Amino acid sequence: MNNLFSLKDQTILLTGSLGLIGKEITKSLYEFGANLILTDIHDEDFYIKNYEQKIKSLRINDNQKILYKQADITSIESIAELIDFSEKRFNRIDTLINLAGTDAKIDEELNINLDSFENFPIDLWEKSIDININGVFKITQSVSKHMKKHKSGNIILTASTYSLVSPNHNLYNNTNSSTRISKPIDYVASKSIIPNYTRYLATHLSKNGIRANYVVPHGVENKNPQWFKDNFSKLSPLSRMCNVNELCGPYVFLASKASSYMNGASIVVDGGWTAW
Ligand SMILES: NC(=O)c1ccc[n+]([C@@H]2O[C@H](COP(=O)([O-])OP(=O)(O)OC[C@H]3O[C@@H](n4cnc5c(N)ncnc54)[C@H](O)[C@@H]3O)[C@@H](O)[C@H]2O)c1
Numbered sequence: 001m002n003n004l005f006s007l008k009d010q011t012i013l014l015t016g017s018l019g020l021i022g023k024e025i026t027k028s029l030y031e032f033g034a035n036l037i038l039t040d041i042h043d044e045d046f047y048i049k050n051y052e053q054k055i056k057s058l059r060i061n062d063n064q065k066i067l068y069k070q071a072d073i074t075s076i077e078s079i080a081e082l083i084d085f086s087e088k089r090f091n092r093i094d095t096l097i098n099l100a101g102t103d104a105k106i107d108e109e110l111n112i113n114l115d116s117f118e119n120f121p122i123d124l125w126e127k128s129i130d131i132n133i134n135g136v137f138k139i140t141q142s143v144s145k146h147m148k149k150h151k152s153g154n155i156i157l158t159a160s161t162y163s164l165v166s167p168n169h170n171l172y173n174n175t176n177s178s179t180r181i182s183k184p185i186d187y188v189a190s191k192s193i194i195p196n197y198t199r200y201l202a203t204h205l206s207k208n209g210i211r212a213n214y215v216v217p218h219g220v221e222n223k224n225p226q227w228f229k230d231n232f233s234k235l236s237p238l239s240r241m242c243n244v245n246e247l248c249g250p251y252v253f254l255a256s257k258a259s260s261y262m263n264g265a266s267i268v269v270d271g272g273w274t275a276w
Contacts, residue, residue, distance in 0.1 A: 004258040008033035011090040012255060013082075015039050015073055015139060016099030018051060020222050021158075021247055025097070026066070028248035029255065030058050036066045037086050037093070040100065043070045065089070073100050073135035079142045087146070095154040095255045096143045102131045103187035114184040115172070125186045132190035136197070144205055153210035155201055156254045159194035161218040161270045162187060171235055174227050181228060195266065202264030211263040213254050218270035220244050237272030 012029055016022045017038035029036055038055075040047075047068045055066050067089055071082040086093050104114050104124040114120065140155055147153025167183040174181070194214050201212035219232055221241040233239045250267040253259050268274060 005252055005256045006033050007252070007255055009035075010094045010255070011035045011037065011086070011092060012095040012097060013037045013039065013086060013093045013143065014097045014099065015071075016101060016158075017068075018042055018047065019099060020220060020244060021217065022099045023051075024244040025099075025248050025251045026055070027058060028245075028252050029097075030064065030066060031060075032252050032256070033064065034095075034255070035064055035090055037082075037090070038066065038068045039071045039082055041070070041072050044068060073139045074130050076138055076142070079139055083142055083146050092150050093143060093146055094152070095156065096140065096147075097156045097158075097251060097255065098136055098139065099158050100131065100135060100139075101158065101191070102128055104128060104184050113182075115182040117185055120185050124184075125189075128186035128190045132187075133193055136194075140201065144201070144208075144210060147210050148205075148208045151209045153205075153208075154255060155198075155205075155210065155212040156251065157194050157198050157212065157214040159198075159214045159216045159266065160187070160191040161216060161268075161273050163191045163194050164216065164268075164274050168235060171228075171231050173231065176227060181225075198266075199264045206263060211260075213259070213262050213265050213267070215247070215250050215254065216266055216268040216270060216274075217247055218242060218273050220247070235273070237275060240271070242269065242271060 007029060012034045014022060014026065014036060017026055018040040026036060026038060069082050069085045072078040136157065144153065144155065162183060166188065172182050198212050198214045205212065219241045221243060224241065229241060232241050247269055250269055254267065
């Protein structure tokens with residue numbers, strides 16, 4: 001039977017592949033038949049030590065390949081090496097999935113209140129802009145040139161609910177513990193470009209056979225403290241956080257022929273957070 005969701009004979013380049021979401025969707029993209037070029041800022045030794053065995057255990061046939069190549073999405077030279085590597089190994093990149101990103105974490109040692117807009121550190125702001133905006137621009141620009149040569153391509157970006165709405169203070173409200181969690185301005189501002197950036201790609205690259213769409217994840221559970229999960233549940237229409245495997249379907253769908261008429265669109269996977 002013709003499987004609409006099959007990724008057989010496709011080569012997918014996945015940035016941020018060693019992160020929380022990247023590790024999970026790698027398994028599904030592989031199960032649906034894709035060849036994968038995994039990339040992240042960590043070097044090959046780190047990959048071999050921490051991930052290679054797990055990746056090898058996914059193998060179900062010898063024709064399908066998963067390769068790892070270190071690359072920094074903020075460096076044009078590093079991206080050029082990644083594309084050269086991909087062309088030599090697979091000839092072409094059919095789909096680019098952008099997951100690489102950063103957000104300022106709580107810095108307990110510095111004791112910086114990242115929630116304070118007035119005092120938000122400029123260096124953390126610049127770091128987020130460099131990765132979440134400049135890096136995403138550099139990797140999509142370079143890969144789209146490669147795709148243009150082949151007259152086809154598929155670009156999937158990753159936004160956030162904070163590309164659509166502001167963080168709700170009630171989620172981060174915790175009076176019983178000294179642990180502070182926040183979603184500060186660097187993340188909100190830098191992720192906000194994704195929706196309209198994607199629309200620009202969708203409308204300007206489609207004449208070259210390239211389409212672009214984005215996924216909007218929200219609240220993926222990852223060893224969060226109980227008070228945070230409780231706050232989240234009260235605010236979420238589904239009354240819970242997202243299991244990371246609930247993102248596999250949307251990425252597989254956007255990478256597959258099943259979504260061939262989608263262009264410049266989003267898949268919001270937020271349990272209804274932005275539907276209130
Ligand atoms: N986890 C969530 O709840 C959530 C919610 C909404 C949106 N998102 C978005 O989804 C994407 C993936 O999130 P995640 O939770 O897996 O994050 P993560 O931090 O676990 O993974 C991000 C990966 O990007 C890599 N990276 C950072 N800077 C890089 C650079 N300069 N070059 C190459 N790689 C670099 C990191 O090494 C890391 O492996 C991010 O864009 C994030 O903004 C996540």
